Amino acid sequence: xxxxxxxxxxxxxxxxxxxxxxxxxxxxxxxxxxxxxxxxxxxxxxxxxxxxxxxxxxxxxxxxxxxxxxxxxxxxxxxxxxxxxxxxxxxxxxxxxxxxxxxxxxxxxxxxxxxxxxxxxxxxxxxxxxxxxxxxxxxxxxxxxxxxxxxxxxxxxxxxxxxxxxxxxxxxxxxxxxxxxxxxxxxxxxxxxxxxxxxxxxxxxxxxxxxxxxxxxxxxxxxxxxxxxxxxxxxxxxxxxxxxxxxxxxxxxxxxxxxxxxxxxxxxxxxxxxxxxxxxxxxxxxxxxxxxxxxxxxxxx
Numbered sequence: 001x002x003x004x005x006x007x008x009x010x011x012x013x014x015x016x017x018x019x020x021x022x023x024x025x026x027x028x029x030x031x032x033x034x035x036x037x038x039x040x041x042x043x044x045x046x047x048x049x050x051x052x053x054x055x056x057x058x059x060x061x062x063x064x065x066x067x068x069x070x071x072x073x074x075x076x077x078x079x080x081x082x083x084x085x086x087x088x089x090x091x092x093x094x095x096x097x098x099x100x101x102x103x104x105x106x107x108x109x110x111x112x113x114x115x116x117x118x119x120x121x122x123x124x125x126x127x128x129x130x131x132x133x134x135x136x137x138x139x140x141x142x143x144x145x146x147x148x149x150x151x152x153x154x155x156x157x158x159x160x161x162x163x164x165x166x167x168x169x170x171x172x173x174x175x176x177x178x179x180x181x182x183x184x185x186x187x188x189x190x191x192x193x194x195x196x197x198x199x200x201x202x203x204x205x206x207x208x209x210x211x212x213x214x215x216x217x218x219x220x221x222x223x224x225x226x227x228x229x230x231x232x233x234x235x236x237x238x239x240x241x242x243x244x245x246x247x248x249x250x251x252x253x254x255x256x257x258x259x260x261x262x263x264x265x266x267x268x269x270x271x272x273x274x275x276x277x278x279x280x281x282x283x284x285x286x287x288x289x290x291x292x293x294x295x296x297x298x299x300x301x
Contacts, residue, residue: 031056033065112200113188117181120227123165124177127225131169142168143223147212150220164208167225172269179264180227187235190253194238199289207233207281214277224271229278232261236279237286244290 029038032053046060047053051067059065109117130142144151147163167173195203204227211229215222239257242250265275 029054031059033059109185109188110192110197110200112195112197113184113192116200116204116227117184119165120177120181120184123167123227124169124173126165127167127173128169130166142166146223146225147215149216149218149222149224152216153220160209160212161205163212163225164205164227164230168223173225176226176228180231183228183231183260187231190238191234194241194286195234195289200234203234203237203282203285203289204230207237207278207285208274210281211271211274211277215271215273217273218271224274226271226274228264229271229274231278232275233278233282233285235260236282237289240283240286241290242286244287 030036031038032051033055036056038054038056046055046057048055048060048062048065048067050062051065053065055065127142127146130145131140133141135141135144144156145159145162145166146168147159152159167176191200208227208230211233212224215224215229218224235257239249239253242253261275261279264270265272
């Protein structure tokens, strides 16, 4: 919206956007929604994965710039909206170039989040298969891939990585998988707005590894497994990444993190050191990501 004195105002909040010498340069990008120059705090702008346009921080979300290409928009098919055919659980709508499944049973989750949830569930199946394959000294093979500290002390460090996914079969393993898979799906909206796909995987593995190493203090007779160390690392990283980018803590985010951490940690049979190690490593990783610049800014994928 232009005023008589050619001042530019944000379409959303009505605030005046004061041009500067750098902001008025021909090569400076502008927010596709409010036309705000993407300089200063908005220099690390956001590119929408759906409409492929550039936006400032305030209008980065599809719903904030009224994205017409986002699959999250609720559409009702009609004779002019393109062809579609029923698949039982929804319908496939054609836009001329691509096909997108639309229906009330779809879950909006990022590719890294979906892959991690699938891997967590698959870990229970893999653990069950390994359990019935005999290993040396009459020890089930699964003990070599979940974290049995006695074996790790002998130099077998593989479980420090594999125990993030592979779990011991049984009720405890089933409950662990159910909780962790649900947590990934539930938290994915926050995590994908914090991490690039590469950072998503990297933070999970690195923080989970730190938590597993710390859990060695329990002694040789301890058996542990599960993805919660890495999940807490991702969640803690979201807190400090937000702080590094905005200069202050998001109180709601901090409260949620503390609530989830203490609720899941005070229950019996939980590897507290794995949770604590993952969370501390996540706080450090998130701050680094938040300060590292444009390459690690939130993206939609």
